Amino acid sequence: MQRPLLVAALVLMVVGAIGLALLRPWWFAPLASNWGSIDQIILLSLLLTGLAYAAVNLFLAYCIHRYHKGPAEYIPEEPTLERRLIWITTLGIVVLLAPGLYFYAHLIRPPKEAHTVEVLSQQWLWNYRYPGPDGKLGRAEVRNASPANPFGLDLEDPAARDDIVVIGGPLRLPLGEPVLLLLRANDVLHSFYVPEFRVKMDAVPGMVTRIWFTPTEAGEFQVICAEFCGIGHARMLGQVLVLPPEEFRAWLHTQPGVAQTLGH
Structure with missing residues (x-):
């Protein structure tokens, strides 16, 4: 040139x-x-x-x-x-x-009053678990996982029996209240990403990662998997619904616990 x-x-x-x-x-x-x-x-x-x-x-x-005309000068060292x-x-x-x-x-340091929701990713689906009336998530083990129980909940644990499981979403969240997401993966590396929330965190098999935020706008948003996770990666989309707090609590109150949905 x-x-x-x-x-x-x-x-x-x-x-x-x-x-x-x-x-x-x-x-x-x-x-x-x-x-x-x-x-x-x-x-x-x-x-x-x-x-x-x-x-x-x-x-x-x-x-x-x-300097295109003049000869180049080689300077091996120039300490300054x-x-x-x-x-x-x-x-x-x-x-x-x-x-x-x-x-x-x-x-990575959520407020103490943050709502806790577990996010379970798998090819090619987002699943969610909310605490039941006792306010805490029950024990889960990978060895208990099955198509009917993807979270691997230990139904012998009273704290797990009233947990609320939502397979495939949508993820419902309260407006204006902090939310802590605990992320797990059942198969390969995934990444939970909602552009409007400015949060993105990998979901890694064998460990639990965490991220928190406070939704400030009501409405519907899209979850994107931001990590290539296989042939169906492009279809791994989810939905987030940010609801007024009273509407969110009314919905949560009507949901059956996992013991009821699994017939235990």
């Missing part, structure tokens, strides 16, 4: 990237949870990486234009320049990582 074309291509790349950022043809889904701070973290990351992208490419274009680059890089990494670590520390 000729020098003027290469310089023009680098400059156009920067201008095009800035134009896309300003025009925003693709942007965040409307916020529907308390985690608006994650938007600020993403914007900060885009700003810093965008400035670095523009600076590097424009500097490269300048060097190609300015290297120290400056190290400090600039370190500062950039700290600015990028610190807000994310601060956010994550809050993300």
Whole structure:
């Protein structure tokens, strides 16, 4: 590629990237949870990486234009320049990582009053378990899992007998009240993601992961599996219904416990 074309291509790349950022043809889904701070973290990351992208490419274009005639000078060591680059890089990494670590520390520490719901993922379905009238989830063992009892609930445990199981959803949540999700997977790695809630967490076989949020908008939202989980991955969608608190409690009160649904 000729020098003027290469310089023009680098400059156009920067201008095009800035134009896309300003025009925003693709942007965040409307916020529907308390985690608006994650938007600020993403914007900060885009700003810093965008400035670095523009600076590097424009500097490269300048060097190609300015020094194309003269012979190149080989400098094996430049301690001053290297120290400056190290400090600039370190500062950039700290600015990028610190807000994310601060956010994550809050993300994994739910309020004590949060509603607990267990999310069980499997190819290619989302299942949910709510505590019954006793207010706590009962014991579950993988060895007890079956098509009729996918959570593997131990029906000898009184705390498990009144748990409310919803196979295939939808996931119903109360508006304006914090919710703690406990995520499990029955087969392979899945990832629970609702764009409007700004929450995404992997569901890993053999362990329980957790995430919390507070829905701030009533309505219907879509659960997406954000981890490739097999040939039916694209069909692994779910539904979330955010209801007024009194409507949510009325629905929960009418649901039978797992002992009733399994005939025990």
